[in-house]
Amino acid sequence: MNPADTAFVLVSAALVMLMTPGLALFYGGMVRSKNVLATIMQNFILLGVVGVLWAIYGYSLAFGPDVGHFIGNLDWVGLAGVGAEPFKAYSETIPHQTFMIYQAMFAIITPALITGAWAERMKFSTFLVFMVLWSTIVYNPVAHWVWGDGGWLKNLGALDFAGGTVVHINAGIAALAAALVMGPRKGYAGYGNGAEAFIPHNLPMTVLGAGLLWFGWFGFNAGSALAAGALASSAFTATHLATCAAVLSWVGTEWIARGKPTTLGAASGAVAGLVAITPAAGYVGPMSAIIIGLVAGIICYLAVLAKVKLGYDDSLDVVGVHCVGGVVGAMLTGLFATKLVNPAGGDGLFFGNPGQLWIQAVAVGVTLIYSFVVSFILFKVLDATMGLRVTPEEEMAGLDISEHQETGYSM
Amino acid sequence: MKKIEAIIQPFKLEPVKEALHGLSVQGMTVTEVKGFGRQKGIREVYRGMEYQVDFLPKVKIEIVAPADKVKIIVDTIVEKARTGRIGDGKIFVYPVAEVIRIRTGETGESAV
Numbered sequence: 155m156n157p158a159d160t161a162f163v164l165v166s167a168a169l170v171m172l173m174t175p176g177l178a179l180f181y182g183g184m185v186r187s188k189n190v191l192a193t194i195m196q197n198f199i200l201l202g203v204v205g206v207l208w209a210i211y212g213y214s215l216a217f218g219p220d221v222g223h224f225i226g227n228l229d230w231v232g233l234a235g236v237g238a239e240p241f242k243a244y245s246e247t248i249p250h251q252t253f254m255i256y257q258a259m260f261a262i263i264t265p266a267l268i269t270g271a272w273a274e275r276m277k278f279s280t281f282l283v284f285m286v287l288w289s290t291i292v293y294n295p296v297a298h299w300v301w302g303d304g305g306w307l308k309n310l311g312a313l314d315f316a317g318g319t320v321v322h323i324n325a326g327i328a329a330l331a332a333a334l335v336m337g338p339r340k341g342y343a344g345y346g347n348g349a350e351a352f353i354p355h356n357l358p359m360t361v362l363g364a365g366l367l368w369f370g371w372f373g374f375n376a377g378s379a380l381a382a383g384a385l386a387s388s389a390f391t392a393t394h395l396a397t398c399a400a401v402l403s404w405v406g407t408e409w410i411a412r413g414k415p416t417t418l419g420a421a422s423g424a425v426a427g428l429v430a431i432t433p434a435a436g437y438v439g440p441m442s443a444i445i446i447g448l449v450a451g452i453i454c455y456l457a458v459l460a461k462v463k464l465g466y467d468d469s470l471d472v473v474g475v476h477c478v479g480g481v482v483g484a485m486l487t488g489l490f491a492t493k494l495v496n497p498a499g500g501d502g503l504f505f506g507n508p509g510q511l512w513i514q515a516v517a518v519g520v521t522l523i524y525s526f527v528v529s530f531i532l533f534k535v536l537d538a539t540m541g542l543r544v545t546p547e548e549e550m551a552g553l554d555i556s557e558h559q560e561t562g563y564s565m
Numbered sequence: 566m567k568k569i570e571a572i573i574q575p576f577k578l579e580p581v582k583e584a585l586h587g588l589s590v591q592g593m594t595v596t597e598v599k600g601f602g603r604q605k606g607i608r609e610v611y612r613g614m615e616y617q618v619d620f621l622p623k624v625k626i627e628i629v630a631p632a633d634k635v636k637i638i639v640d641t642i643v644e645k646a647r648t649g650r651i652g653d654g655k656i657f658v659y660p661v662a663e664v665i666r667i668r669t670g671e672t673g674e675s676a677v
Contacts, residue, residue, distance in 0.1 A: 351617070352614070353609065353618070412610055416612075418611055455613070458612050458613060459613045462614070471612060
């Protein structure tokens with residue numbers, strides 16, 4: 155046991171916790187003012203819902219003793235046996251309980267990311283049921299495959315330092331399923347030729363949220379080293395540099411493409427960079443990180459534009475930023491990873507190991523398919539039983555009033 | 566008595582207010598409003614999505630004054646609020662039937 159490592163991971167857990175309210179502000183600023191509280195609430199309430207589920211059975215399913223390389227068993231239900239003693243397969247230097255509570259924060263923010271896709275139209279009660287089901291049968295198994303002791307993608311050698319696959323691709327593709335099943339917001343008609351304008355009501359709030367996400371992400375990525383040392387420092391540096399680069403490349407691309415550099419573009423670029431560096435953070439050097447950020451900023455910007463042509467209404471661009479950014483990050487990890495940075499990691503294509511790229515592709519492909527198919531079925535079933543959307547009248551009045559009976563701003 | 570209603574550019578509120586203070590105008594009411602005139606609105610872009618924004622932010626000033634002071638007040642507002650570009654706004658002058666000060670019940674010009 156190492157007190158420095160324990161302190162570091164506990165502080166990292168607190169940083170990752172702050173990302174969920176940060177995400178709430180990031181999303182909340184982008185919706186119209188009549189939906190600001192409903193959007194914030196769909197993130198904040200997950201601290202409660204997933205936090206409790208995690209302690210009851212989530213942690214056991216995701217990280218508990220392996221069953222068929224697919225899921226953990228129920229030995230650790232109610233956190234039985236998850237205490238002061240380190241669990242050596244995950245970390246030899248921090249209490250098992252510290253690892254568990256750190257992972258709890260990841261389990262909370264991942265479903266929260268999806269909420270951007272259905273913003274401004276989803277029914278709160280159905281949302282809660284969906285989240286319980288999705289956490290249980292999508293997040294927990296996928297986390298087990300990639301991170302759990304005995305998980306099949308971990309055994310395969312897939313590199314995912316802090317959750318590009320488990321968190322971002324997983325949530326991002328579920329967001330696509332949500333947008334497809336749910337259909338567009340009332341009045342949504344794509345490129346400005348529609349009757350209604352979906353203008354963000356408070357971009358300063360969005361930028362504040364992006365700042366909190368960036369700050370918290372140091373806990374997410376550097377904390378994933380699970381020890382206070384050189385690897386954490388390397389992941390921290392890579393995280394920051396990739397994000398800086400993605401801010402520049404997103405804003406630069408839109409400046410060239412549309413004539414103006416935007417604040418929303420800068421905030422979005424930051425998140426795209428953070429997403430893309432997540433799988434790579436502990437495996438790549440600082441210059442590789444800058445390249446990953448530059449690529450992510452450009453590709454995610456183009457992916458966000460593409461949704462209009464593809465015709466689905468992913469309200470807050472969860473697919474374009476998190477799914478596409480996650481895929482970019484996972485694949486570039488297969489190019490730029492090097493054992494010079496992390497001897498316990500692997501080498502990518504540019505460091506003499508072309509096979510890694512294939513393994514990354516398998517992990518990406520399997521996660522895309524599994525999460526999309528299961529999420530799609532969940533949405534269809536809930537649509538037929540509880541109904542996914544509020545009524546058209548409630549949608550027009552705004553979800554703050556219809557779902558929560560309060561308003562964000564009063565005179 | 567007349568009511569002068571001026572719709573001006575928000576950033577012109579301060580110079581207009583200062584100049585009207587100089588004329589010893591008794592009081593004014595200011596409201597943040599939105600609207601459009603012949604110039605119509607502007608286009609805004611969010612994550613590549615372009616929207617036509619028809620209503621632009623303006624400030625509405627309302628002043629009630631004796632009829633003989635209307636000309637100098639209007640001239641002052643025109644002078645101070647003008648940039649010479651489209652979107653400078655408009656001034657409307659209306660007759661006022663009655664004024665009542667709520668605190669004392671006074672009516673007419675002394676209540677202004």
